[in-house]
Amino acid sequence: xxxxxxxxxxxxxxxxxxxxxxxxxxxxxxxxxxxxxxxxxxxxxxxxxxxxxxxxxxxxxxxxxxxxxxxxxxxxxxxxxxxxxxxxxxxxxxxxxxxxxxxxxxxxxxxxxxxxxxxxxxxxxxxxxxxxxxxxxxxxxxxxxxxxxxxxxxxxxxxxxxxxxxxxxxxxxxxxxxxxxxxxxxxxxxxxxxxxxxxxxxxxxxxxxxxxxxxxxxxxxxxxxxxxxxxxxxxxxxxxxxxxxxxxxxxxxxxxxxxxxxxxxxxxxxxxxxxxxxxxxxxxxxxxxxxxxxxxxxxxxxxxxxxxxxxxxxxxxxxxxxxxxxxxxxxxxxxxxxxxxxxxxxxxxxxxxxxxxxxxxxxxxxxxxxxxxxxxxxxxxxxxxxxxxxxxxxxxxxxxxxxxxxxxxxxxxxxxxxxxxxxxxxxxxxxxxxxxxxxxxxxxxxxxxxxxxxxxxxxxxxxxxxxxxxxxxxxxxxxxxxxxxxxxxxxxxxxxxxxxxxxxxxxxxxxxxxxxxxxxxxxxxxxxxxxxxxxxxxxxxxxxxxxxxxxxxxxxxxxxxxxxxxxxxxxxxxxxxxxxxxxxxxxxxxxxxxxxxxxxxx
Numbered sequence: 001x002x003x004x005x006x007x008x009x010x011x012x013x014x015x016x017x018x019x020x021x022x023x024x025x026x027x028x029x030x031x032x033x034x035x036x037x038x039x040x041x042x043x044x045x046x047x048x049x050x051x052x053x054x055x056x057x058x059x060x061x062x063x064x065x066x067x068x069x070x071x072x073x074x075x076x077x078x079x080x081x082x083x084x085x086x087x088x089x090x091x092x093x094x095x096x097x098x099x100x101x102x103x104x105x106x107x108x109x110x111x112x113x114x115x116x117x118x119x120x121x122x123x124x125x126x127x128x129x130x131x132x133x134x135x136x137x138x139x140x141x142x143x144x145x146x147x148x149x150x151x152x153x154x155x156x157x158x159x160x161x162x163x164x165x166x167x168x169x170x171x172x173x174x175x176x177x178x179x180x181x182x183x184x185x186x187x188x189x190x191x192x193x194x195x196x197x198x199x200x201x202x203x204x205x206x207x208x209x210x211x212x213x214x215x216x217x218x219x220x221x222x223x224x225x226x227x228x229x230x231x232x233x234x235x236x237x238x239x240x241x242x243x244x245x246x247x248x249x250x251x252x253x254x255x256x257x258x259x260x261x262x263x264x265x266x267x268x269x270x271x272x273x274x275x276x277x278x279x280x281x282x283x284x285x286x287x288x289x290x291x292x293x294x295x296x297x298x299x300x301x302x303x304x305x306x307x308x309x310x311x312x313x314x315x316x317x318x319x320x321x322x323x324x325x326x327x328x329x330x331x332x333x334x335x336x337x338x339x340x341x342x343x344x345x346x347x348x349x350x351x352x353x354x355x356x357x358x359x360x361x362x363x364x365x366x367x368x369x370x371x372x373x374x375x376x377x378x379x380x381x382x383x384x385x386x387x388x389x390x391x392x393x394x395x396x397x398x399x400x401x402x403x404x405x406x407x408x409x410x411x412x413x414x415x416x417x418x419x420x421x422x423x424x425x426x427x428x429x430x431x432x433x434x435x436x437x438x439x440x441x442x443x444x445x446x447x448x449x450x451x452x453x454x455x456x457x458x459x460x461x462x463x464x465x466x467x468x469x470x471x472x473x474x475x476x477x478x479x480x481x482x483x484x485x486x487x488x489x490x491x492x493x494x495x496x497x498x499x500x501x502x503x504x505x506x507x508x509x510x511x512x513x514x515x516x517x518x519x520x521x522x523x524x525x526x527x528x529x530x531x532x533x534x535x536x537x538x539x540x541x542x543x544x545x546x547x548x549x550x551x552x553x554x555x556x557x558x559x560x561x562x563x564x565x566x567x568x569x570x571x572x573x574x575x576x577x578x579x580x581x582x583x584x585x586x587x588x589x590x591x592x593x594x595x596x597x598x599x600x601x602x
Contacts, residue, residue, distance in 0.1 A: 041279050041345070042209070043127070044211065045338075047210075047213065052303070056069055061237055065258065076319070077317050078315065083311045084313045086288055086289070089113065089164060092142050093105075094335040094358075097123075100380075110476055115148055125154035127348060130346075131206065134207070141164050145457070151177055164460075164474075164476035165476050166477055188214070192267055199274070215259065216252070216290075222256045223259070253290065288310060289313075308408075329361075337360070339356065340361075341360045341361040394424040394425065400417060401413065446494050447494050449497065449599060453600065458595065459490075460476050463491050495577075496574050499572060499573045500602065507564055507565075508540070509541055513587070514589070515539050516535060519581065519583055522582070525575070530571040536592060540562075581594065
C-alpha cells in the first residue's frame with residue numbers, strides 16, 4: 001500500500017483542480033432555501049447500469065430478491081411503460097437535459113461520443129442555481145475534460161469515474177472533484193458511502209443527490225458475500241430463448257443487483273435515521289435493457305436493441321405523504337421527462353436556453369390530470385428509429401406491434417392497422433432526418449483543452465497509428481500497448497481554449513529492456529508546432545490488477561498502475577490542433593504503454 005500512495009506510483013497523478021472564479025463565486029452566493037422543507041424537498045436519483053426491467057423481484061423475477069428496490073414500488077408510484085435509450089450515455093444525457101440525446105451532442109458511448117455540448121443546461125445546474133447542495137457519485141459518462149466534468153456541470157461534489165465503464169471494481173483509481181484518488185472497497189459500496197456522507201453533511205439544507213451506479217455493467221466483478229448465493233445455482237426463470245442465455249453472466253448480474261439492493265437499503269435507511277424520508281423525493285430507474293439475455297418479462301431484445309426489452313425500464317418515484325403509495329401509471333413516459341418533472345415537484349424554475357422534449361409528469365404523479373395528451377416517444381440508433389405510441393411500437397424495421405397485448409413483439413399487426421403504421425412511419429422519418437442533422441453537428445468534435453488548469457486526455461480519446469493497439473476492445477477503459485516502431489504514433493484532436501505554456505505529462509509503463517526510449521509530444525497546426533520531449537530513465541512494469549472476483553470466463557478488461565513522466569513544456573496557441581505522441585531512440589523491442597496525457601497550464 002505504501003507504493004500505491006506514492007505520488008509517482010499512483011495510477012493517476014493526484015492534482016487538485018481549482019474551479020473557475022466564476023463558479024467559486026456561484027457556489028459562495030447560493031440563495032438560501034429556508035422555510036417549509038416540503039416546499040423544497042430533497043431529491044435522490046438512483047440510476048443503475050445495464051440492469052433492465054426484469055432484474056427485480058417486484059417485477060416477478062424469482063431468481064433474486066430485491067426488497068429495498070421493491071419497497072420503492074410499494075411505497076411510491078411506478079410507471080408501467082417508462083422508456084430510456086438502448087445504451088447508457090444517451091440515457092444519462094436525456095435525464096440531465098430533458099432533451100433527446102442527439103440534440104445534446106451525444107451520439108454513442110466511446111471515444112468522446114458520450115460528451116454533452118458545453119452549452120447544455122443540466123438538471124444539476126438548475127438545482128444548484130436554486131440553492132440546493134448538489135452531488136454525484138458514480139459513473140458520469142457525459143464528458144471528462146472541463147467544462148464537461150461534473151464539477152462544471154452543476155455538481156458541487158463529485159466522486160466516481162467519468163468514462164463509459166471502468167475496468168476494475170475493487171479499490172480502483174477514481175476521481176474526487178478532479179483530484180485523482182484511490183477508491184476504497186467495492187465501487188458500488190464506495191459510491192453509496194459517499195452519497196450517504198453527502199446526505200449527512202447536507203441534512204440541514206435541501207440537496208440533490210445523483211447516484212449513477214455502474215453495475216451490473218461488466219466487468220462482472222462482485223464480492224464473495226453476494227456471489228456465493230448464486231455460484232452454481234440453478235436459474236429457474238430464463239430468457240424467452242434459453243439457448244441464447246449465458247448462465248454465468250446471469251448469475252453474476254443477479255449477484256450484482258442484490259448488492260445494489262443492499263446499498264439502496266443503506267441509503268433509504270439513512271434517510272429514515274435522519275428523519276428526512278418524508279422530505280425527500282427518491283427516484284429509481286435504469287439506463288437501458290439488461291446487458292445479457294436473461295429473464296426480462298418476455299420482452300424482445302436486450303441492451304443495444306430498439307425493442308421493448310432494450311428500452312423499457314422501471315421508474316419508481318417515492319415521496320411519502322405527497323405521492324400516492326402503490327399507484328401505477330399506465331401512460332408512456334421517458335427519461336426526457338425527469339428534468340421537467342423534478343423541477344416542477346420541487347418548485348424550481350426550469351429556465352434553459354434550449355427547449356425540452358420531455359414534459360412534466362407531475363399531473364400523473366399527483367393524479368390531477370384531466371386529459372393527458374397522447375404523444376409518441378422516439379428511439380434512434382444510427383439510421384434506425386423506433387416509435388412508441390400509447391398502444392403500439394413501430395420497430396426499427398417498420399413492423400408494428402400492439403405492445404399492450406404483445407409485449408414480446410411476436411405478431412406484426414401493420415396490415416391490420418395500415419393508417420397507424422403509415423402515421424408512425426412518417427413520424428419516424430421526420431425524426432430521423434432531424435436527428436441525423438444533429439449527429440452531423442456532433443461528429444469529429446475536438447476535445448476541450450485548457451479550460452481548467454489541468455486537462456487529462458485518456459487513451460480512450462486518442463487514435464492509434466501503426467502497430468499500436470488498445471489493451472481492450474472497448475476504448476472506454478483501455479490503454480495503448482504494442483508500440484513497436486518509430487513510425488507509430490498516437491494522436492488527440494483538441495481545441496485549445498487557453499493559449500500559453502503547458503507542462504506535458506504522460507502516464508506510462510515501460511519494461512526494463514526498453515528504458516532509454518525518448519517520448520515526444522507535439523502540438524501541430526498547419527501554421528506551427530511545438531514539441532516537448534523526455535527520455536524514459538526508470539523502468540515501471542507492474543502486473544495487471546487481480547481479476548479473481550470476475551465471475552465470467554472470458555474477460556477483455558485489463559487494468560494496471562501507471563507512472564508519471566514529465567516531457568517538459570509545450571507552447572500552444574488558441575484553436576483546434578492535433579497533439580501527436582511519437583517515440584524515438586528505441587532501446588528494446590517496444591516503446592511504452594500509454595494510459596493518458598495531462599496538460600497543466602503554467
